Structures are given as structure tokens and as C-alpha cells.
Amino acid sequence: MLLYRGAPAGPGAPGSGLARPGGSPQAFGIRLSTMSPRYLQSNSSSHTRPFSAIAELLDNAVDPDVSARTVFIDVEEVKNKSCLTFTDDGCGMTPHKLHRMLSFGFTDKVIKKSQCPIGVFGNGFKSGSMRLGKDALVFTKNGGTLTVGLLSQTYLEYVQAQAVIVPIVPFNQQNNILSGNGDCWLKISLI
Ligand SMILES: Nc1ncnc2c1ncn2[C@@H]1O[C@H](COP(=O)(O)OP(=O)(O)OP(=O)(O)O)[C@@H](O)[C@H]1O
Numbered sequence: 199m200l201l202y203r204g205a206p207a208g209p210g211a212p213g214s215g216l217a218r219p220g221g222s223p224q225a226f227g228i229r230l231s232t233m234s235p236r237y238l239q240s241n242s243s244s245h246t247r248p249f250s251a252i253a254e255l256l257d258n259a260v261d262p263d264v265s266a267r268t269v270f271i272d273v274e275e276v277k278n279k280s281c282l283t284f285t286d287d288g289c290g291m292t293p294h295k296l297h298r299m300l301s302f303g304f305t306d307k308v309i310k311k312s313q314c315p316i317g318v319f320g321n322g323f324k325s326g327s328m329r330l331g332k333d334a335l336v337f338t339k340n341g342g343t344l345t346v347g348l349l350s351q352t353y354l355e356y357v358q359a360q361a362v363i364v365p366i367v368p369f370n371q372q373n374n375i376l377s378g379n380g381d382c383w384l385k386i387s388l389i
């Protein structure tokens with residue numbers, strides 16, 4: 199199979215075949231692969247029992263990049279629906295890190311103080327949380343920035359999404375003002 203035939207037009211130029219490393223593929227007419235919202239459920243089916251799904255979330259909390267000392271698991275009633283909550287006292291996430299958490303295949307865990315990370319694939323949170331429920335709402339804090347992110351099959355069905363979209367809202371802890379510029383993060387009114 200011929201995957202790529204280079205042309206001598208210079209690196210990254212349209213028609214040269216291959217985008218510069220780190221360049222936007224779309225700018226060169228190369229399509230991004232998209233992920234159907236249905237994949238969230240199929241991906242979670244790797245957990246035949248819910249306990250391995252719970253283990254994914256616990257692994258994340260104790261991994262060296264988070265280093266939580268305590269993790270609480272509770273069941274709460276929210277609008278007559280049972281809601282499983284996981285709370286840890288680890289490092290939390292920046293908005294960028296939360297975006298990677300709600301994406302697939304991103305992981306940058308390294309050995310810290312001789313503790314080897316459990317996570318390697320960048321998939322456990324997605325498969326685990328979607329095995330336990332249809333919707334996951336993540337609240338996290340890093341420095342003075344609080345961020346809320348949503349991975350929700352209910353939301354994706356409601357907006358008839360064609361791909362997995364993940365609303366992320368960061369705001370300042372002191373004044374509750376949304377952070378980031380308008381292009382980066384979805385405005386609440388659009389969610
Ligand atoms: N409780 C948490 N606190 C802070 N960051 C977290 C937490 N849980 C997950 N993350 C971040 O989200 C990323 C994605 O988590 P996910 O479980 O999907 O993948 P992983 O742990 O890197 O790999 P694996 O698929 O093997 O579990 C993690 O690499 C970590 O950076």
C-alpha cells in the first residue's frame with residue numbers, strides 16, 4: 199500500500215505530502231480521525247466487572263503524578279439519581295491536563311521517588327468511568343485555577359454530537375471569573 203509519495207516542494211508546503219512535525223494536518227488537507235460518541239461505551243466494555251473500573255480510578259489517584267494520600271468513594275443522590283463520587287487529595291489538574299485526561303491516549307507519567315506509575319495507556323479514566331456510569335463530571339483544582347470538565351454520553355446524545363466533545367470550564371478561585379481566552383474554552387452559554 200502506498201501511504202505517502204513525497205514531492206520536492208519543500209517541507210510542510212501544500213502538495214509536499216507531509217505536514218511538518220507539529221504542524222496542523224488540517225492545513226494540508228489531511229483529515230483528523232474522529233471518534234464516534236458510541237466508542238465511549240464500547241471502550242468501557244473491556245471491564246467485565248465494575249471493580250476493575252473502580253480500580254482504574256484508584257490507580258490514577260495513587261500514581262506518582264497525583265500522589266493522593268486519601269481517596270473517598272461515596273454514593274450521593276443527585277436529583278433522584280445515584281451518583282458515585284471519587285474524591286482524592288492529590289495534585290489536581292490544570293485545564294490543559296484535564297483536557298488530556300478527557301482525551302484518549304495521552305499520558306506522561308514517569309517514575310518518581312522510585313515509584314513506578316501504573317498508568318501507561320492514557321485510557322483508564324475513560325474506560326473506567328464510562329463503565330460505572332453514562333456521565334462523568336470532573337472537578338479539579340491546581341494553584342488558583344478550578345476547572346470543571348464533562349465526559350457525558352447523555353450530553354453527547356442530547357446535542358446529537360457526531361464526535362466526542364468535552365466541555366471544559368476553568369475559572370479563578372478568588373473571583374469566580376472564567377479564565378482563558380474565549381477561543382480556547384467553551385463559553386458556558388454554549389454548553
Ligand atoms: N485523580 C486524578 N488526579 C489528577 N490527574 C489525573 C487523575 N486521574 C487521571 N489523571 C490524569 O489523567 C490522565 C489520563 O488518565 P487515564 O487513566 O485515562 O490514563 P493513564 O492513567 O495515563 O493510563 P492508563 O490507561 O494505563 O490508566 C493521567 O495520565 C493523569 O495525568
Ligand SMILES: [Mg+2]
Nearest residue numbers: 258317322323
Ligand atoms: Mg489510569
